[in-house]
Structure formats: C-alpha cells, structure tokens
Amino acid sequence: MQPLQFAVPVGALDALEPYIAHVVLALVVVNMLTRIRAHSVHQSQVDDGAEELSRYFPHSLTSIALVLASFAFLVIEPHGGMVMSVLAIGLFLTDFFEFESRQVEARNDMTFERPKGAVAASVLALLYAGYQSLFVFIEPLWNAVV
Numbered sequence: 656m657q658p659l660q661f662a663v664p665v666g667a668l669d670a671l672e673p674y675i676a677h678v679v680l681a682l683v684v685v686n687m688l689t690r691i692r693a694h695s696v697h698q699s700q701v702d703d704g705a706e707e708l709s710r711y712f713p714h715s716l717t718s719i720a721l722v723l724a725s726f727a728f729l730v731i732e733p734h735g736g737m738v739m740s741v742l743a744i745g746l747f748l749t750d751f752f753e754f755e756s757r758q759v760e761a762r763n764d765m766t767f768e769r770p771k772g773a774v775a776a777s778v779l780a781l782l783y784a785g786y787q788s789l790f791v792f793i794e795p796l797w798n799a800v801v
Contacts, residue, residue: 732787
C-alpha cells in the first residue's frame with residue numbers, strides 16, 4: 656500500500672514520474688523570468704507616481720504552479736521532493752514579503768530596490784531543480800567519484 660494512496664491518485668502521478676523534475680526546473684526558470692518582468696512593471700508603476708503597486712499576475716501564477724509541481728514531485732520522489740517543496744514554499748514566502756517591501760518603498764518615496772532575497776531564493780531553487788533534473792548527465796562522473 657502506498658503512503659498517500661487515499662489522499663492523492665498515486666497511479667495517475669506515475670505517468671508523470673519521468674517528467675516532473677523537468678517540469679519543476681522549467682517552472683523555476685519561468686518564475687525567474689516573470690520576476691524580472693514583474694520588477695520592471697513595478698519600476699514603471701513607481702516612475703509613474705503610483706502609491707500602491709499591483710501584483711504581477713503571471714508571476715503569482717508561476718509561483719503557485721511551482722509550489723504545486725513541487726508537491727507532486729514530493730509524492731513521486733520523497734527526499735528530493737521534500738527539499739524542492741521547502742525551497743518552493745520559501746521562494747513563495749520570499750516573493751510575498753519582497754512585494755510588501757516594494758510597496759513600502761513606493762509609498763514612502765524611498766529608492767526602489769531589486770528583490771534581492773527573492774533572487775537569492777530562486778537561485779537556490781534553480782540549482783537544486785537543475786541537480787534533480789539534470790543528474791542524468793553527471794551521474795557517470797558522480798559514480799566514478801563515489
């Protein structure tokens with residue numbers, strides 16, 4: 656019996672097993688690209704004199720999709736999925752608080768900074784997702800060392 660047999664249709668996720676690590680990697684890259692675009696949109700809003708910034712919907716969508724894909728990866732690959740889920744949730748929370756700090760900067764006419772914390776969290780997520788997804792290419796070298 657599978658551990659989450661009654662909560663998640665595990666049999667349906669078995670078809671995704673070869674692809675889910677690649678999907679997570681792609682979502683991390685897309686999330687990084689939408690973060691760049693969101694920052695430029697927020698910068699233009701501040702330059703136009705906006706007091707309140709609006710959330711960039713594509714970035715919010717990719718963040719939620721990344722968290723859900725990492726949860727699916729957790730069901731398929733428990734150890735790697737747990738690490739990726741923690742990184743994805745951390746990235747989601749970092750994005751939330753970075754947006755709030757950008758709003759404070761916009762309201763108080765402070766210098767508008769880049770989302771440094773979210774960029775650092777996304778680089779960590781990218782490194783781990785790349786490791787999980789592209790391990791096939793370094794596996795012969797890894798097995799030679801270990």
